[in-house]
Amino acid sequence: EVVLTQSPGTLSLSPGERAILSCRASQSVTNSYLAWYQQRPGQAPRLLIHGSSYRAPGIPDRFSGGGSGTDFTLTISRLEPEDFAVYYCQQYGWSPCSFGQGTKLEIK
Amino acid sequence: QITLKESGPTLVKPTQTLTLTCSFSGFSFNTTGVGVGWIRQSPGKALEWLALIYWDDDKRYRPSLKNRVTITKDTSRNQVVFTMTNVDPVDTGTYYCVHRLHLYFFDSWGQGTQVTVSA
Numbered sequence: 001e002v003v004l005t006q007s008p009g010t011l012s013l014s015p016g017e018r019a020i021l022s023c024r025a026s027q028s029v030t031n032s033y034l035a036w037y038q039q040r041p042g043q044a045p046r047l048l049i050h051g052s053s054y055r056a057p058g059i060p061d062r063f064s065g066g067g068s069g070t071d072f073t074l075t076i077s078r079l080e081p082e083d084f085a086v087y088y089c090q091q092y093g094w095s096p097c098s099f100g101q102g103t104k105l106e107i108k
Numbered sequence: 109q110i111t112l113k114e115s116g117p118t119l120v121k122p123t124q125t126l127t128l129t130c131s132f133s134g135f136s137f138n139t140t141g142v143g144v145g146w147i148r149q150s151p152g153k154a155l156e157w158l159a160l161i162y163w164d165d166d167k168r169y170r171p172s173l174k175n176r177v178t179i180t181k182d183t184s185r186n187q188v189v190f191t192m193t194n195v196d197p198v199d200t201g202t203y204y205c206v207h208r209l210h211l212y213f214f215d216s217w218g219q220g221t222q223v224t225v226s227a
Contacts, residue, residue: 004154033211033212033213035213035214043219044204044217044218044219044220045155045204045217046217047213047214047215047216050211050213050215056215088154088155090155090213092211092212092213095168095212096157096170096171097157097212097213098154098157099154099155099156099157100154101154102154
């Protein structure tokens with residue numbers, strides 16, 4: 001199984017700042033089949049990005065994804081109060097698909 | 109608008125069988141490509157994909173659980189049933205029903221149902 005390592009574990013920032021979250025895979029992810037999800041407290045995860053860089057419908061353009069091979073990033077250009085949550089990456093290029101442990105984005 | 113809702117027991121004893129139902133609306137298994145799956149979130153562990161069933165009744169299971177889990181669908185009732193046999197306390201967690209339209213990323217999630225395995 002492909003292991004995804006997310007860093008940092010916790011990121012403390014202020015509203016208006018830029019956040020960069022990292023996801024590293026234990027082997028190259030086929031076709032950049034990498035997704036990002038946001039999970040707010042008490043809620044289910046929500047799809048943000050698929051295919052490394054394609055925003056899901058309704059996702060604000062302050063969210064952007066990039067990367068290929070083994071290294072991927074999620075960037076939130078200007079943090080809004082509702083963006084403070086836990087973010088997970090998921091690879092679906094290899095079976096079984098797998099998720100990272102998450103990055104908690106907290107208010108500084 | 110796609111909605112999914114999980115239902116089932118909140119407490120199950122070790123060695124028993126867990127049965128969860130996902131009831132959904134906003135899509136149909138009559139649509140080519142549709143898939144519905146289950147993902148688990150356990151304390152201290154990463155999200156874990158468990159099973160998925162396709163519109164054509166093809167089924168996929170997490171290899172490590174293949175001998176314990178089963179997924180079925182009722183197209184006319186818009187429901188998917190997930191069963192896990194011989195549960196253990198490590199199976200405790202929140203179980204999510206998810207919708208898949210393309211590949212293996214999940215564009216809609218249910219609210220989740222908490223399952224505790226304890227004597």
